[in-house]
Structure formats: structure tokens, C-alpha cells
Amino acid sequence: MFKRILVPVDGSVKALEALDKAVELQKLTHAEIMLLCVFKHHSLFEASLTTLRPEDMQIPDDALRQYAREVVDHAREHASKHHAERLRGFVKAGRPSRTIIHFAREKDVDLIVMGSRGTSGDVDGMLMGSVSQRVAGHAHCPVLVV
Template sequence: MFKRILVAVDGSKTALHALDKAIELQQLTQAEIFLLCVFKHHSLFEASLSMVRPDNMQIPDQALTEYAKSVVEQAKAYATDREATCRGFVKGGRPSKTIIKFAKEKDVDLIVMGSHGTHTDVDGMILGSVSQRVAGRAHCPTLVV
């Protein structure tokens, strides 16, 4: 049925619900689970435009990478507590495009993700959510939880 399942995680409760579904499928199919946390890339120029300027300015991508790594580690621990195995990855870029590209690269045959993540802003309502974009453009089935 499924050999490789990609679960997009962002630290939200819906992402954990998606991981629960992927774990259920793993128990049925012995599929490999990939966890992916995508952070939006910010340039130093974008960071320099901030009104808040700390004394020791950290490159935004470094901070976001560390946060994304912690999200993946928490999801891995959550899966381990449920006797599931998975591999974690962190990527920078536009979330929907990055998820789709990663799924193709890893020859994933199912993407599982939450219906909405940690951000619920006006852009999400106007442009459509990441899960909607992924479901509409992915090369494989997408289960939105």
C-alpha cells in the first residue's frame, strides 16, 4: 500500500494529529515515515529592516533552523513514545513548494499533514493554506487531518 509517508510538522496540534494517522498507517503497512519541518528563508536584508535590533544580531535562518530542528526532535520523540520509527529533516523555503519537492525527491507515496498549522493570518485566508496548495499540486495522495 504505502512504502514512504511524509509528515509535515510545524509544532502545531494538527501536525501531531497528522503524525498519529501516519503512525497508524505505519503499523498497517510497515511504511517508512519522514518528518519534515520547513522554515521560511529570511535574508539578512529582511532582518535588517526589523524595528527591533538586538545587540548581537543572529542570522534569521540560523535561529529558524534551530527552531525547526527542535520541532522535528519533538515529533520524533512523540513517535518514539508511540513505538513508531521515523527520520527527521529540516529545509528552508516556501513550505508548500518545499514539501512537494521533498516528497518527489524521496519518492514518497503519501503526504500527511494538518489542516492548518501554527499560523492563521489573513494571507492564509486569501491565498489558501499550505495543506490546500500541497494537496492540489502534489504528485501523490495527500491526507489532510
């Protein structure tokens, strides 16, 4: 049925709930679960606009990439506690909805399982967040929104 299930994670409770559903599906289908955290690329100009000036200034993408890696690692640990078997984690830079859709097509994903709302705080959708709406509307495969 499903060979590859993509679970976009962003550190939100809803993303972990979606991961729990993906693990349940994995037990039925023996599919591989791919965890993906997408961070938004920030230019040095954008970084210079902040009023916060830490002593150890990191390039924004490096700090965001590290945080995204931590989100994926936390999701991997969470899934392992629920006896998930085949897990791979990925971190990508870009616009979340576009990057998720492109990644799913590139990796020949059969199903995307994602939370209805993430950490972005967007209020574009009344019932679903803007990222989950865009992914559900444009993905090449079925999308289960939790």
C-alpha cells in the same frame, strides 16, 4: 501499500494529530515516516527591518533552522512515545507548500499526511490552511489532511 510517508511538521497541534495518523498507518504498512519542517528563508535585509535588536544577533536562517530542528526533534519524540519505528527527520528552507511537494517527489514518497492548519495563521482557506490546500492540489501522491 505505502513505503514512505511524509509528515510535514510545524509545531502545531494539527501537525501532531497528523503524525498520530501516520504512526497508525505505519503499524499497518511498516512504512518509513519522514518528518519535514520547512522554514522560510529571510535575507539579512529582512532581518534588519525588525524593531527587536537582541544583544546576540543571529543570522535569521541559522536561528530559524535551529528552531525547525527542534520542531522535528519534538515530533520524533512524540512519535516514539506512540511506538513509531522507522523515523527520519529533515529540515529545509523555502516556501512551505512548494518545498513539501518537491521533497515528496525527490524522496519518492507514497503518501503525505498533514494537518489541516498549521502555525502560519493564514486565512486563505475556510476549511483548510493555504499550505495544505496547495499541497493537496499539486502533490504527485495522495495527501491525507487531518
